[in-house]
Amino acid sequence: MRNLVVASMLFSSSALAQMQVGVAKADISPQESVPLAGYGGKTRMSQEIVHPIWLKAMAIRDELGQTSVIVTADLVGMSDKMVDIIAENAFKKYRLPRERLILNTSHNHSCPVTEDVLWIYYEFSDQELAAKDRYTQMVYQRYDEVIAAALKNLKPAEISFEQGLAGIAVNRRRSRGPETRAFGGQVDQDVPVLAVKSEGKLRAILFGYSCHTTALGGLSISGDYAGFAQIELEKQYPGSLAMFVQNCGGDANPLPRIRGNEAEAVKLTSMYGHILAEAVKQVIAAPMKAISGPVKAVMGETELFLRPGLSLAELQQKLPGLSGMAKTEIEHQINQYKTLGAPPDRVNYPIQVWRFGSGFTFIALTGETVVDYSLKFKGLYGWNDTWVFGYNNDLLSYVPSLRVLKEGGYEGDAGMAEYGHRAPYTETVEKQISDKVEELVKKSRE
């Protein structure tokens, strides 16, 4: 009997001797005019669709039969609520463990609002709210469909990796007036590319960049520069799926940008998309390193601590005379004093690490991570085989490095209230994240 079990295990492992990959995409373009995401202030209702927006999934089954899935989305971000709904569904229906599901968004600012993402930004009428809720339900449905479809078309595949460069990203912290000129101008212009081939034919391209998808800011639906890049790549390689991963672009914008002339802005944005696509094409045309499994997936959580905020009396004093977002921010904290006793003094911060047998590693961070994290972790764990994803899981807040936190400005300080947090992070923020990443990378190498 024992021999039989061993024999069948040997058989199944040899049957899975090669990695398998499945890919799928699902259109999430809205079917009606919906509130647009990404910019605070007056609610913007969508007027036209420049090109469709997508969810795209890549399922990787390794030599041991373990399945891991990456879903990319032309969305501005997700909330904890969205992540829970999608991940629970994927576990229940497809037995996909949480640590083996990476949910990345491109941080696209030309997409509809979903669920409660960045809720402080918006003031909806009942009609707008209903359109937003209808759209959100459609998005959940599509997440389910795209994961199911990717799992269904798993095929033996060869995976390879290499990186290029593209000069679109500018450190935007320097663009906010004379007092910001002295801020550090760090950028990460790497274009990591993972290519998947089956029977010699390119089936999927997973590529990334560290830069806000904010070249557009009008009333149209599109995937911004990342959307244009994906379209160009799918045209270039017929039958393939191009998936964009947002990396640590928290403090980078595509610059220059055009505002107030949408036709010109779309032209410039498509040019940025072309530059990025060209960088990817050059990587694919040159030799790439083969990647093999098995894929070790680990996930952990750390806590990021917030500085003390305002007292209830101070908040109540501030409230009169405020309107719009500023008012909602203060009301939210007053509410937290009433419902929770006080606004929370910390946030949970999930991190995922996937390590491939050949040594190649994905580090997936939560929220709007600034560029320093990408540069730091590639420096620590290998420039040539480490890929640092930002913008996974809950959009959370900007995630400053110690440098950015000390400099202050929007990403270190002013942006926190927009995300519903009582104050900026304490100076332990970078250490908390770095220590947890180190622990998880170590674990992934065991």
Ligand SMILES: [Zn+2]
């Ligand atoms: Zn942002």
